[in-house]
Amino acid sequence: MASSGEFHVRICGQEIIKYDLEIKALIQDIRDCPGPHSTLMKLNSQVKEKFSKLRLRIQDLEQMAREQDRETDTVAIQEEMESQRRQMLSNQTAWRKANLACTLAIDNMEKDDLLQGRENPSTRQRKATKESLVETSSNITESLMSISRMMAEQVKQSEDTIGTLATSSMTVQETNEEFKNMTGTIHLGRKLILKYNRRELTDKLLIFLAMSLFLATVLYILKKRLFPFI
Numbered sequence: 001m002a003s004s005g006e007f008h009v010r011i012c013g014q015e016i017i018k019y020d021l022e023i024k025a026l027i028q029d030i031r032d033c034p035g036p037h038s039t040l041m042k043l044n045s046q047v048k049e050k051f052s053k054l055r056l057r058i059q060d061l062e063q064m065a066r067e068q069d070r071e072t073d074t075v076a077i078q079e080e081m082e083s084q085r086r087q088m089l090s091n092q093t094a095w096r097k098a099n100l101a102c103t104l105a106i107d108n109m110e111k112d113d114l115l116q117g118r119e120n121p122s123t124r125q126r127k128a129t130k131e132s133l134v135e136t137s138s139n140i141t142e143s144l145m146s147i148s149r150m151m152a153e154q155v156k157q158s159e160d161t162i163g164t165l166a167t168s169s170m171t172v173q174e175t176n177e178e179f180k181n182m183t184g185t186i187h188l189g190r191k192l193i194l195k196y197n198r199r200e201l202t203d204k205l206l207i208f209l210a211m212s213l214f215l216a217t218v219l220y221i222l223k224k225r226l227f228p229f230i
Contacts, residue, residue, distance in 0.1 A: 007162045011155050012061050016084050018151045019054040023091050025144040030098040035106040058084055
């Protein structure tokens with residue numbers, strides 16, 4: 001698996017875990033919700049939003065599995081994707097059960113309040129207990145959200161690292177191309193210099209032969225004029 005591909009898969013996996021933790025925290029909030037129905041509706045709306053983001057990231061993981069060059073990498077990513085998909089289905093089941101239980105509890109509590117017309121000590125105690133549970137759940141949710149924010153920061157750092165690596169890789173490639181162009185220019189210059197050196201040697205040889213022929217001709221003429229009897 002390529003280094004950049006590993007980073008993308010890791011980032012996707014971290015975001016999936018982050019959404020999974022956030023969904024679990026919201027489901028716990030639904031279980032502990034004392035009402036009213038408007039509060040439950042807000043929690044359900046948040047859960048739906050998290051599930052939508054989770055599905056998109058699982059789809060991204062599936063697409064990354066298709067883009068791998070090696071079969072072993074594809075199989076590993078597909079196994080991780082199926083595991084996360086099963087976990088998502090488990091969370092959906094838990095969400096429906098928690099939502100149903102919370103709805104029934106709120107309905108029963110409202111019926112009791114209507115029938116009694118006022119709150120009796122047991123009702124107040126039950127509400128106080130639920131409020132305590134809600135506070136505890138909120139603290140747990142805050143802790144999970146803090147973990148989620150930390151994971152989001154790690155994802156951002158990983159994305160920045162990928163950007164830096166991509167920029168460095170591009171710079172190295174451009175430098176290599178420049179070196180290749182310079183090497184080609186140097187080879188061409190070397191060929192031209194060798195060609196000119198050979199041409200200069202040829203010209204010197206021709207000049208030497210021409211001068212020799214000229215001197216031989218002069219000597220021959222002088223010989224004929226000065227020593228015609230030879």
